[in-house]
Amino acid sequence: MQISPVDTQNYLLLAATLFCTGMLGVLVRRNALVVFMSIELMLNAANLTFLAAARERLDATGHLAALFVIAVAAAEAAIGLAIVIAVFRNRGTVNVEDIRTMKY
């Protein structure tokens, strides 16, 4: 039995779903770490889009883009987690709703 290759369209739809899930997570969730994970999900949705398009067009640019994004996401994670730790040391919580000393 031969398995037919998955259509590019489906990859793009999956990526769009992942992106929307991530965006919803950033907007709805209250734990800083979960928000952070949702942002990573959004970045990876972009990666999947780059890779799917690159595969469809047999073009290397999309693969390169994904590699760069992975490197940048790692740097972002390093700084982001450091900031989350600094917040936790200061307040003992990483709940987004509790982190608001400054008012309008």
Add this chain to the structure above:
Amino acid sequence: MPPIPNLTAADFLPLWPAVVLSLAGMVLLLSEVFLKATEREGESVRTYQAVFTVGAAVLAGGLALSLTFEPARAVFLAFAVLDPFSSFITAVACLGLALTALLSDGFLRQRQAERGEFYALLLFATAGMSLLALSNELIMLFVSLEVMSISTYALAAYLRRGPRPTEAGFKYFILGAFSSALFLYGAALLYSASGTTHLAGLASELGRIFADPSSDRRLVVYCGMALVAAGLAFKVAAVPFHMWAPDVYEGAPTPVTALMSVGVKAASFAALVRVFLAIGRHVEPQVPVLLFSTLAILTMVLGNLLALPQRNVKRMLAYSSISHAGYLLVGVTALFVPQARAGLPGVTVLAAGTRADQADALRAILFYLLTYTVTAVGAFGVVGALERREDETRGFGWDVDRFSGLAQRRPGWAVAMAAFMLSLGGIPPLAGFMGKLLVFRAAVDSGLLMLVVVGVLTSAVGAYYYLRVVVYMFMRPPPEQATLAPHQWGTEVALAVTAAAVVLLGVAPGLVTRWLGPAGHLFGQ
């Protein structure tokens, strides 16, 4: 796979400012290691870091200015461009960096937080701004955007023992990373629709997609464009993507706020202009005009209205920074009108639009960024100079009451602050007025009368909260037992330079505008 061509020394030319800045940052980081062993606790030994940073900024800015005389061309296989516009943006960012470093010296010394990392991060962020201004490809844009942003996240949270700086860093990080992800997914969608990430290739590919009425890719292109626009609108703090700005600007250390409000904004505007002049040319011509005029109106109106009730001067300046992004967006809108004359609501056709209008708008944006840089850094400098450490945890260190009677206690600061406030309010003959005049003139030439009317009316609203600070400084008695921070030479120098520049740019704008001529065209546009 095409063979990899040899890069020549000419390819590296536009990178020199960024190279100088990054090398200076690394030298500072290394010097910190050696300093630790010898004199960690030295009183004045740390000043060399600020001086070194200023030197690197001046060198890089000078290199950038000399690059403006180079003919415009694509370099690095068209991943980057060398054109006067990007070089001027780099020079403005370096100016912001030099002034910020001068302010930082005294600010950090008062808080015993002088460490090489701070200046290194400032230098890396500015290198990112320089790269952002010259990138001509979506992935390179993304990487430069992140170099700039990640450095500023760390800078915002630099005073990590205080609750406010960490909160500012946290909010900036979450919303900054979110906006970067929006930008990236938009770039991915544009790539999947067109098969290229080079802006020039993207432009011709979009032209093909939109020339073919049966193409099914338009929706993907529009989604990508909207996401890229949203990502960059976050970075320039345009309403409705401004929510992070007041909290971050208030909580971050004041010199960092100064750099965020000028350098980050200038570089993000450069990226916005470059991306949208490439991809906005071939979509239906009304779309970019409607997009940017909506953003501009919202930003001008809400930025000014939200600033009205602020008694906290630092927060007021944050909202003022938002409203200035709105005036700049008027200039950005004017860039797209020559292509979209017919059938636009709110556009009055005065004359046939030409590419000269577009060039005027670009020069006006550059000049505005320059005037805003000197004015905002100066204003944040005075705010920072008046701050006291013990107020920081309680959060009223920036109340307008702190400015009462400043004219009697520190006449020099009061006069400088008055100049900055009047310039921000756009009152002649100061720099802010000339900047607004040039931007609004470009917009009127393009027929955007409605936007200009909104801009002028909201500037009038702005005069209220800017003048309130002036009134407090000159007409209220000083509070009793008011202690002032001691004089810091760096702050004094920065305030003198910015105040002189604010007056000079307002009285004799020709000194600068005569050099801006070649910056009217982006390479390849």
